[in-house]
Amino acid sequence: xxxxxxxxxxxxxxxxxxxxxxxxxxxxxxxxxxxxxxxxxxxxxxxxxxxxxxxxxxxxxxxxxxxxxxxxxxxxxxxxxxxxxxxxxxxxxxxxxxxxxxxxxxxxxxxxxxxxxxxxxxxxxxxxxxxxxxxxxxxxxxxxxxxxxxxxxxxxxxxxxxxxxxxxxxxxxxxxxxxxxxxxxxxxxxxxxxxxxxxxxxxxxxxxxxxxxxxxxxxxxxxxxxxxxxxxxxxxxxxxxxxxxxxxxxxxxxxxxxxxxxxxxxxxxxxxxx
Numbered sequence: 001x002x003x004x005x006x007x008x009x010x011x012x013x014x015x016x017x018x019x020x021x022x023x024x025x026x027x028x029x030x031x032x033x034x035x036x037x038x039x040x041x042x043x044x045x046x047x048x049x050x051x052x053x054x055x056x057x058x059x060x061x062x063x064x065x066x067x068x069x070x071x072x073x074x075x076x077x078x079x080x081x082x083x084x085x086x087x088x089x090x091x092x093x094x095x096x097x098x099x100x101x102x103x104x105x106x107x108x109x110x111x112x113x114x115x116x117x118x119x120x121x122x123x124x125x126x127x128x129x130x131x132x133x134x135x136x137x138x139x140x141x142x143x144x145x146x147x148x149x150x151x152x153x154x155x156x157x158x159x160x161x162x163x164x165x166x167x168x169x170x171x172x173x174x175x176x177x178x179x180x181x182x183x184x185x186x187x188x189x190x191x192x193x194x195x196x197x198x199x200x201x202x203x204x205x206x207x208x209x210x211x212x213x214x215x216x217x218x219x220x221x222x223x224x225x226x227x228x229x230x231x232x233x234x235x236x237x238x239x240x241x242x243x244x245x246x247x248x249x250x251x252x253x254x255x256x257x258x259x260x261x262x263x264x265x266x267x268x269x270x271x272x273x274x
Contacts, residue, residue, distance in 0.1 A: 003031045003124040003265055008144060008164075009043035009084070010133025013202035016049035016072030017064065017251045018130045018161045022258025023075065029262055034123070038137045038144070040086025045076045046131050048199050049251075058193045063251045091116055091143035094174070117150050125261055126151045130162025130189070130250070132199055135211060139166040149173070152180055152244060157264040159246035161257055162189045166215055168245060169222035179222035185242040185274040186223060187249045190231030191216045230274055241272035 005026055009019065026033050037043050048054040049064055050072050056063045064072075075081070092112035095105035126148065128138065138144050148171040151158050160168055165188035168181050191214055198208035219229040231249070232238035238249035239256045246264060248257030263269035 003029070004122055005031055005033050005125050005127055005261075006085075006120070006123045006147075007033055007035050007127045007129060008087075008138060008147070008167075009035055009037050009081070009129050010131060010136065010138050011037050011039060011041045011043055012133035012136045013046040013131055013200075014043055014049075014129045014133055015131035015162065015251060016045040016076070017068045018049075018164075018248075018254045019045070020068065020071045020075050021254025022127055022159070022161075022261065024071065025255060025258030025262060029266075034085060035081055036085035036087055036090070038141055039088050040084060042084065043081055043133075044202050045072050046133070046199060046202055049131070050076070057195060057197065087141075087143045087147070090119060091146050094142060113146065113150075116146065117154075120147065120150050121154075123151075123156070124265060125157045125159065127258075127261065128158075128160040128164035128167050130160070130164040130248075132163065132201060132208065132211075134162075134164045134166065135208075135213075136201065138164060140170055141167075145171040148180070155244060157244045157246055157261055159248070159257055159261045160188075161248040161254060162250045163211070163215060165189075165247050166213070166218060168247070169218050181219070181222050181227065181245060182224070183226040184223055184245055185228050185230060185240050186219055186245060186247040187230045187232060187238045187240040187253075187273070188219050188247060189215045189250055190229075190233055192231065192233045193250060228274070232273075239273055241269055242274070243270040 050069045052064050052066045052069050171180050246261045
């Protein structure tokens, strides 16, 4: 049976392999992949992720093979990413407490969330693609969090890669405020692999320097006290499954992240990598 995967992409640049890796796995299985961005603008790959000559500073080597660079270029230049789902149109915005008619607005907001659940019911899983872009428009985006929470309530698998895993740490029930990955086991971009000098954002010459937050520390705090962050430094691949979450550390983990997401859907995989 074909599955439908909702794939969230930053409008400020995604890392090529972190899209085309799992996407290739989904295509092989005959899945339907639907792309979404925060404001409905087309996503594009970060230029270094299409350049096999780019040397990743923390690792001291290229992390992009010529084959992955070409796959990324083909997808990035194709029509597949045209006309993505616009999260700002799909997902309601919670009203400010100071807004006029707050109570009525909050009631409307919850009605809209019910409609969102109906809109998302046809998807089988969610994937959040990494790169530097998610730091800007996905990690602290309440509409992204609402989508994640809906998949969580429905018991559907949620996969995230690299800096996209921050979205899971920050997604929280408004009343409880505890991270949804509290007590869970996850991986993500570890401190040893952080940049001292950023890879920049698409369409700008802005260099962010180090990431504005060390993802490992956020994930360690969010999973405490009974969960754990697994950096697996030195291991070529780091993918952790603690259902419903499937997390991939970085670029070389992307294909395996897709495979493990497929395994949760088709084989009932519930735990892997810890």
